[in-house]
Amino acid sequence: MSTIESNQSEPALAADDPTPRQLTVALAQIAPALGDVAKNRRLHLQQIDQAVAAKADLVVFPELSLTGYFLRDMVTDVALERDAAELRELVEAADTTDLVMGYVERASGHRIYNAAMYAEGGTLRHVHHKVYLPTYGLFDEQRYFARGERIRAFDTQRFGRVGLLVCEDLWHLSAAAIMQAEGVEMLVCIANSPARGVAEDRPEVAETYERLCRTFAQLLGAVVVMVNRTGFEDGLCFWGGSLVAGPDGQLLGQAPLLDESLTMVTLDPRELQRQRTITPLGRDERLLITIEELQRIKRARYED
């Protein structure tokens, strides 16, 4: 039922091809309570219900949507194992829509991760552990979380090949490059980005996020979905402004700044094929050159 072609081919749509169904993404731009999993669980169920009623194909929650962000010593109180009943309940509630949400995962060896999951058909499909944990300025994530060690894509029924990143991961070119090599057709980044810089009519960091999302969408020839939270924690203002950028780098839809919303954005899967015909960057990518050059740099930096 996949309606998006892989990035290795760029077939022109034949005139008699059946028109692929439009896909709807629901951006669940919520303001989770800090450390109150029970309250956040209810908020998730309510948003999933609304997304299902609107016939969304995917509902995306922000980073750490089940727990809130500035957890500090609370991380061990709110951590859940991957098969926890709380997570299973939400995954099963989203049986007719795909689901992305954020939580704190307690994995083997008592490692605690800032985690994002993708579920479809009421089943867990993929978990990404945040690889780049910001620990500078106002951030102190490495004090509390273990670093993720994998950047991998996975296949979905409705959206084809999908990559999942968390907030700071998107600021690293390497993560986007790996996702391109993985052939993603949709890149989902969930975020908890606090506002800083108020000289313009939206926070400076909102400007940067839009630029990153649109640039990566265009360079990967993929849809980029970014969902950021709203609300306040200890004076930090999460600015919302969730968005979807199309494979040509243009905005397909955007949630409001600062306020909670469930924003529906419609995708036309044919656009991805068209864009990859117009600008086949993924097809032309020279992966082996990249690997060889990186290996040379690795030898020089780590082995000499």
Added chain:
Amino acid sequence: MKTEPQPDLLAIDAHLVEQILVRFIRSEIGRTGFERAVFGLSGGVDSSTVAYLAAKALGPENVLAVTMPYKTSSDETIRDSQSVVDDLGFETVEVPITAQVDAYFEQFPDASQLRRANKCARERMTVLYDQSASFGGLVLGTSNKSELLLGYGTQFGDMASAINPIGDLYKTQVAELARHLEVPAAILDKPPSGDLWIGQTDEDELGFSYDEVDRLLVLLVDRRWHRGDLLAAGFDPGFVERVLEMVRRNHYKRRMPVIAKLSHRTVDRDFRYARDWGT
């Protein structure tokens, strides 16, 4: 004094700032189970700005403006406070602090002007916290970023509050926000003053203007310039040293009291929770 032209570093989009701060007040008050706020209104730019933000965030019926004149308070202070109250329709209460402050200093007649000013500030704090209990609202802070960084305020006095919406705005930025919020012109036009004694103005007492010091502070703090960078940009060496020393020496005012660590887990050291824990 020659300074590197960096005018845009202090620029704010006042509409965006208003949008954020109104939501901040609403969120931080609501999550603690309150709906109301109390603040001390002096008729200056800072407290008047907080007045307009609080009225927008909570509705004027949920805000109590407390005026706390001392016998030396100027007529201007009283008149300007009244113009804000008239404009916004707050509930207001006047609690003069002359009797209690003077009763205290009868025992210490030789007390310095500084002691008297600090005592007034702390007297006002106790009035605000008591009014907060009777009105059922949190105390809103009115200290701006310039004052907080310079330590130009009284610890546990005017620096005390539950939440402070304007603590990350320099004085000149607060003035810009105040203009956007249509704070009365008489308040915008007068020189900043703590009204601590007759004729006192902040800029006379500090020995520099907020325009000058805000330009320096934004480079030092926000842009992470070093002493050498500031001197190379033409800032007066004496001015730079004085400001650096004020920021350093007064840091204690911005922190909780230092606790002697003995156990494995100590409040404010390795017992780390957000203030908004669980809400």
